Amino acid sequence: MRVADFDDVLEHVGGFGRYQKRLIVLALPFNLVLTAVYFGHSFVALTPRHWCALPELEAELNISDPSDLHYVGEEGGYPSWAVPFDTLDGGNTKPSQCTQYKVNFTQVLQSGGFPNNSWPTEPCRHGWRYDLHHDYATIVSEQDWVCGESWKPNLAQSIFFLGSALGSVILGWLGDHKGRLPVLVISNVIAFVSGVATAFTNGFVSFLIARFCIGLTYNNSFMMMYIIMLEYVSPAKRSMVANLPIAIFLTFGLVALPGLAYLLWSWRLFSILSSLPMCIAFLAPWLIPESGRWLLAQGRVAEAEKILRTIASVNGRPIEERVFTEFRAYSKQFAEASSKEQRSHNFIELFSTPVLRRRVILLTFLWMLMTVCYDGHVRNLGNLDYSLYVTFALTGLLELPADLLTIFTLDYLGRRWTNFLAMGLGAFFSLIAAAVQSSPLAVVILAGCGRFCITMAMNTGLQYCVELLPTQLRGQGVNFVHIAGHFSTFGGPLIAYLGEFSALLPFLLLGLLGSVGGAISLMLPETANENLPETAEESENFGADQPFCLMPCWEKRKLEQKQELEASRSQAEGMSNKSFTSEENIGEQQVERRVSNGVVIDYHSSI
Numbered sequence: 001m002r003v004a005d006f007d008d009v010l011e012h013v014g015g016f017g018r019y020q021k022r023l024i025v026l027a028l029p030f031n032l033v034l035t036a037v038y039f040g041h042s043f044v045a046l047t048p049r050h051w052c053a054l055p056e057l058e059a060e061l062n063i064s065d066p067s068d069l070h071y072v073g074e075e076g077g078y079p080s081w082a083v084p085f086d087t088l089d090g091g092n093t094k095p096s097q098c099t100q101y102k103v104n105f106t107q108v109l110q111s112g113g114f115p116n117n118s119w120p121t122e123p124c125r126h127g128w129r130y131d132l133h134h135d136y137a138t139i140v141s142e143q144d145w146v147c148g149e150s151w152k153p154n155l156a157q158s159i160f161f162l163g164s165a166l167g168s169v170i171l172g173w174l175g176d177h178k179g180r181l182p183v184l185v186i187s188n189v190i191a192f193v194s195g196v197a198t199a200f201t202n203g204f205v206s207f208l209i210a211r212f213c214i215g216l217t218y219n220n221s222f223m224m225m226y227i228i229m230l231e232y233v234s235p236a237k238r239s240m241v242a243n244l245p246i247a248i249f250l251t252f253g254l255v256a257l258p259g260l261a262y263l264l265w266s267w268r269l270f271s272i273l274s275s276l277p278m279c280i281a282f283l284a285p286w287l288i289p290e291s292g293r294w295l296l297a298q299g300r301v302a303e304a305e306k307i308l309r310t311i312a313s314v315n316g317r318p319i320e321e322r323v324f325t326e327f328r329a330y331s332k333q334f335a336e337a338s339s340k341e342q343r344s345h346n347f348i349e350l351f352s353t354p355v356l357r358r359r360v361i362l363l364t365f366l367w368m369l370m371t372v373c374y375d376g377h378v379r380n381l382g383n384l385d386y387s388l389y390v391t392f393a394l395t396g397l398l399e400l401p402a403d404l405l406t407i408f409t410l411d412y413l414g415r416r417w418t419n420f421l422a423m424g425l426g427a428f429f430s431l432i433a434a435a436v437q438s439s440p441l442a443v444v445i446l447a448g449c450g451r452f453c454i455t456m457a458m459n460t461g462l463q464y465c466v467e468l469l470p471t472q473l474r475g476q477g478v479n480f481v482h483i484a485g486h487f488s489t490f491g492g493p494l495i496a497y498l499g500e501f502s503a504l505l506p507f508l509l510l511g512l513l514g515s516v517g518g519a520i521s522l523m524l525p526e527t528a529n530e531n532l533p534e535t536a537e538e539s540e541n542f543g544a545d546q547p548f549c550l551m552p553c554w555e556k557r558k559l560e561q562k563q564e565l566e567a568s569r570s571q572a573e574g575m576s577n578k579s580f581t582s583e584e585n586i587g588e589q590q591v592e593r594r595v596s597n598g599v600v601i602d603y604h605s606s607i
Helices: 006-013 018-039 055-060 105-111 139-143 151-178 180-198 204-217 220-231 235-264 267-273 276-282 292-297 301-315 321-344 347-351 354-383 388-397 399-412 415-435 440-468 471-488 491-500 504-521 536-541 552-576
Strands: 050-052 085-087 093-095 099-101 121-123 128-130 589-596 599-606
Touching (some): 006 292, 006 301, 006 321, 018 180, 018 220, 018 235, 018 276, 018 301, 055 105, 151 180, 151 204, 151 220, 151 471, 151 491, 180 204, 180 220, 180 267, 180 276, 220 235, 235 267, 235 388, 235 399, 292 301, 292 321, 347 354, 347 471, 354 415, 354 440, 354 471, 354 491, 354 504, 354 536, 388 440, 399 415, 399 440, 399 552, 415 440, 415 504, 440 471, 440 504, 491 504
Antiparallel strands (some): 085 093, 589 599
């Protein structure tokens, strides 16, 4: 087999051997990095249950260590009559977190009276007490970022996404000009240093700076490894390698993260230890290869060839020298074409034609809605009336079946209908959750179903975005869409913050946004089993003749029926006509005789 592209070389050196399996194993710590970078904030800035501090009541009750108080109404805590109760959306009540009775508890206890709901209330005057038996102390409880300052941890997470947008631009540019491997190392080193530094923050500004620096590395700390891993896998195994390791490793990280937080019972230790997987970046130059396609695009053929020879050696594949001779010839053409393409195509072309422009805009809005819904579902876990450690681990377990089911539905239902159903069902479960606030268990189950659906939508969107944009503009287009998504995730913490005012508001908003995202999905063409557009001009006609209800499963069945019908017709015609000669049916060729300007011309075309 001649070497016509990079994938041809992989067939010679081994496209799924020991070397590739080693890369898949090396992806594990980077999946753990992704969970720590993206989800770690939920456990660093966890808000423990709290209520107003009442020093005079503690003195009367001989409470010597306020930090050891249990929750209101529990043994070892404030008596339930001493704290006002707030009525929740479902009619349930809970001790007020931000108000206290406006009374003198010393006088009340000495007089033998007890406060009741008719007594006036006021905001907390002496700070807060925290239940540190159910939750550990966090930066929120240490800094009293509750009630009037509860916006601070949510703003910190929004600053994280501001950093992620900036990091995508800066580190993405470095990845194109300096290589994928250096950016992988830089991203993880910054994430490690920032994660450890978070443990030593002692104020709002320093915490914001740490979150911003960690945000710079989000996406690139994992995505560069993801790209490198896929580039060295044969096309036949690429879909499996793209989804299955993420399904397994990411699920493991999501389940392990709350367990680590619970075992350590310290947000500072959690910040440090959850950053340790990032240390693999120091070993990456000796364990992980540079992107082969990037090396070729830069004309660094000798380095790419050295990596390929290493792959062949590890996989135990003897290679003829002819293969590398042809590879060098192909590499020269590839480098010239890449250089020409970079000069001739720019970002503006994404908006140069009406159909492509409309699709880029729709894709951008769809990706923004998916990312904000996903982040909103994750952040809203803290508002549920169950342990965050349990709900986070259980919903994290949903990542595995959601990823696996997506692999099936993408090929069976197609990209468009999978995205529509995932977003639509996610919205449906969110709206139902808003309607059953009186049942905490039902809310948790419905929230988990919503998280499951939006995970499927995100997995679909990753592939859909890459396939729908033309090849010449794919890199710039995907980067633009993803950066817009980073900015939209500013809204995720704000959605969770709405839970401070009403528990149903986050679910209502998630339902509304999911519904809009599902509708946008139906405005885009299907890409499954289609020859994808190469240029902006081809994008204008791509999908123009597709029926609205196009699904690969239906098209496959129609094709099978058509083939069966044609086979039966051919069989019937063969039985009725025995006069075919061998010359008229040579091999797999068909002879058509046509008359043109009085001259008989023979055309041979392969069937």
